[in-house]
Amino acid sequence: QSALTQPASVSGSPGQSITISCTGTSSDVGSYNLVSWYQQHPVKAPKLMIYEVSKRPSGVSNRFSGSKSGNTASLTISGLQAEDEADYYCCSYAGSSTPRVFGTGTKVTVL
Amino acid sequence: EVQLVESGGVVVQPGGSLRLSCAASGFTFDDYTMHWVRQAPGKGLEWVSLISWDGGSTYYADSVKGRFTISRDNSKNSLYLQMNSLRTEDTALYYCAKDKGSGSYAFDYWGQGTLVTVSS
Numbered sequence: 001q002s003a004l005t006q007p008a009s010v011s012g013s014p015g016q017s018i019t020i021s022c023t024g025t026s027s028d029v030g031s032y033n034l035v036s037w038y039q040q041h042p043v044k045a046p047k048l049m050i051y052e053v054s055k056r057p058s059g060v061s062n063r064f065s066g067s068k069s070g071n072t073a074s075l076t077i078s079g080l081q082a083e084d085e086a087d088y089y090c091c092s093y094a095g096s097s098t099p100r101v102f103g104t105g106t107k108v109t110v111l
Numbered sequence: 112e113v114q115l116v117e118s119g120g121v122v123v124q125p126g127g128s129l130r131l132s133c134a135a136s137g138f139t140f141d142d143y144t145m146h147w148v149r150q151a152p153g154k155g156l157e158w159v160s161l162i163s164w165d166g167g168s169t170y171y172a173d174s175v176k177g178r179f180t181i182s183r184d185n186s187k188n189s190l191y192l193q194m195n196s197l198r199t200e201d202t203a204l205y206y207c208a209k210d211k212g213s214g215s216y217a218f219d220y221w222g223q224g225t226l227v228t229v230s231s
Binding site for chain 1: 148158161172215219221222223
């Protein structure tokens with residue numbers, strides 16, 4: 001099972017919106033609405049931002065939203081803020097033989 | 112408050128063995144599937160293994176299958192990872208993570224990780 005593909009980096013100015021893509025296959029992202037997204041600041045543990053493609057856990061800002069089309073899931077951050085600068089990872093259920101697969105990770109830079 | 116505290120990470124030689132532990136608190140441990148996820152230095156996240164709430168089902172990434180064994184002791188609210196035949200590529204920060212449950216297939220709480228270094 002190969003890692004899901006994410007862009008290595010995405011940047012934006014404060015207040016702008018950015019979108020991070022997460023491309024898989026018909027065996028993972030395309031087959032299940034079970035994509036989650038994680039934010040990781042340097043030397044910190046990852047934090048759940050989105051689950052089941054588009055649901056936000058309690059306490060996560062509504063500036064974060066998720067969607068999916070075909071084999072590609074996306075995380076959109078609107079109203080970009082300095083504290084959004086971090087690494088972001090997607091993760092998908094990929095069937096019973098490989099229950100979870102992560103994306104390659106995207107570094108978000110706030111200009 | 113949910114807390115996950117990993118321990119057991121050390122420097123070990125290639126071919127060696129190690130057992131990681133994760134102490135859980137703040138939730139009903141035996142209601143949830145638990146996971147190990149690792150992150151090599153400067154690299155991305157890699158799912159390693161999961162164990163069902165009762166220990167009856169376990170799954171592994173191909174990279175560790177046959178070498179690592181996940182287990183749990185619900186009476187002690189603890190999760191374990193027995194790591195054998197260690198390779199240099201197993202060097203990573205190992206996180207214990209709680210499954211969100213309810214079919215969401217997400218990790219809603221993470222520990223701070225324990226560092227395993229495989230080196231001669």
